[in-house]
Amino acid sequence: MKSKTLGDTDEITVIGVDIGKETFHLVGFDHAGERVLRKKIKRLALKATFEKLPRCVVGMEACMSAHFVSRMLRELGFEPRIIPAIYVKPFNKGQKNDYNDAEAIAEAAMRPNLRTVAEKSQDQLDLQALHRVRSRLVARRTATINQIRAFLIEQGITVRAGRHALQSSFEAILENRRAEISPRMRTTLLGLYGDWLWVDERIKAISSEIEEIGRSEENSANIMTIPGIGPLISTAIVAAIGQGDVFDRGRDFAAWVGLVPRQFSTGGRTILGRISKRGNGYLRMLLVQAANVILMRPHRWDALGFEPWLRGAVDRMPHNKAAVALANKLARTAWSVLHYGSTYEPNRNKPLGAI
Template identity: 40%
Template sequence: MSISTIGIDIGKSKFHVCALDERGHVKFRRAYSRSGLIQFLANTPPARVATEACAGAHFVGRKAQSFDHEARLLPGQYVKAYVKSQKNDFADAEAIAEASTRPTMRSVPVKPADRQALQLLHRQRSAWIGERTALANRIRAMLLEFGITIPKSLSQLRRQLPCVLEDAENELPDRLRELIVELWDDITRLDKRLKRLDSELETHAHADPQTQLLLSIPGIGPVIATALISGIGDASTFRKGRDLAAWMGLVPRQYSTGGQTRLLGIGKRGNAHLRMLLIHGARAVLRVASKRSEDDGLRRWVERVTARKHPNVAAVALANKMARIVHAVLRHNTPFKAQLMGA
């Protein structure tokens, strides 16, 4: 029988392959280098090629699709149940291949190269913000050793640090002043990098048709819109808006048994970065919702929720609503209209 399914356990330089026939029997197990794997896929008739959704998986998926294979990227937690006996690379490859044959198995859509590059830009943006925060905290900690306190805010640090460095009576050693100036120069360089990157994301947001649709949603700007487009990929892979909200971890977590349904806090699954951005966007909407017109559906929805819920709960609820709106906007390729917003 011909090869029907190919499971690939991805490594840095070695790729372990398990090939199954149409009945699910193992035909062979082999290890390839990166170039050898590409040559193997190019010389193999079209089949289902499955990998775990991990680093390098989208590259392998795009290569498989270029050779007319059906690429499937599976979440690692769903593959684990199919690993037989002890764990090794060939056992993992076989488990990936077997899991991909299940009709109910979920998969991750293969990202185009430009969308993946956009996602990496957002990851680097988050890393630079983290580095800037760490530098600011380090400066505050150094000053605290000499009895100088600055509130925990980057804007406060920008405002007060020049005065602290110029004050000759605060007993700061000269070498420490030089070190703090060097750290502040690092923060300034990070500010310039972040400003350039934000400008690049804004240009991309106004040039991409799908991102322009997301900009019509209140609380979503260029940064959030480009992050959603790069993270979600194809919105049609989600059956409905609730599935997208659940993927982001914005729906209640269930712990139900014996016919008794128990709903806990939000699931916090999926992409934590997207969830954080949507919640921040929701907070911005809550602050200005009262300024929208009275016949605005979004304003009416916010007023009903904030009247009975804590502001933090209302922000998460609105983020959940925004995730569903994002799905509807991308799925139907139409901009958001607040007047048509229901409960």
């Protein structure tokens, strides 16, 4: 099929954009589903190109710079839709290339009931970046500690589990085991220990910045009124979903985080398996950690308003399953706090399962 040129694109109703590092590929369809645009442009020419196009729906896959492109197109009067990659894949036809990807994105964008990704503001992206940097640094610190332990074990030296146990005894080990550790190995260990301390300081600085944002940002402060949720989780939720407008109810948010059972239902039979683990794995991990902290303090369940439901859940479920169930409730409560702009108020006469 011969595509029309940019001068003949007045009938465009939807455009699919395949976002690349340097180039963008555009494929547009008219109201009849006929392809009327097929064009490759440089990233710097994106705004100038779209200024010449009729205002329409513009679909793009959720990826780096998608939110930036979405905000720019919205300012120009377009209707951008950021689509999860998993929803675009069924529309791919033929071999994989940039034009086929853009065409699949355009066809997915035409679906009326397709669930899209909420457009993030610059503040949300900044906050999300802080969390990602902190997560990477924590992983780097863990890797450094594990390497120090491995080198010590090779010298026949073992230290009890825990980061603080190794940190408090490291210098004493190097001093007391001087005869067992070669000078070169000692230098290597001291270098790794220096890396550890530097990463620790970076983690503390970023954590302090996140805590300050959590206290000053209204939505984060409201979420922090929920038991077990501090600045790290509250800011992570705000960075991920803003005010939660993309979800119709709290259980949809919990499902997006991946805290609901995976379904294998057919023939009228409902078969539920393990949790789906879809969506934001970082946020899911934080919520499960918060639930485990609450489970460790049963004497406080009544004061927090968790006693009726949580006591029954613990009695009939294994510990990990109860922790995931509580994390699900925390996620639903957080969405409710965001959606209604309120704070958490425990109601001891109302079971948590009714939230």
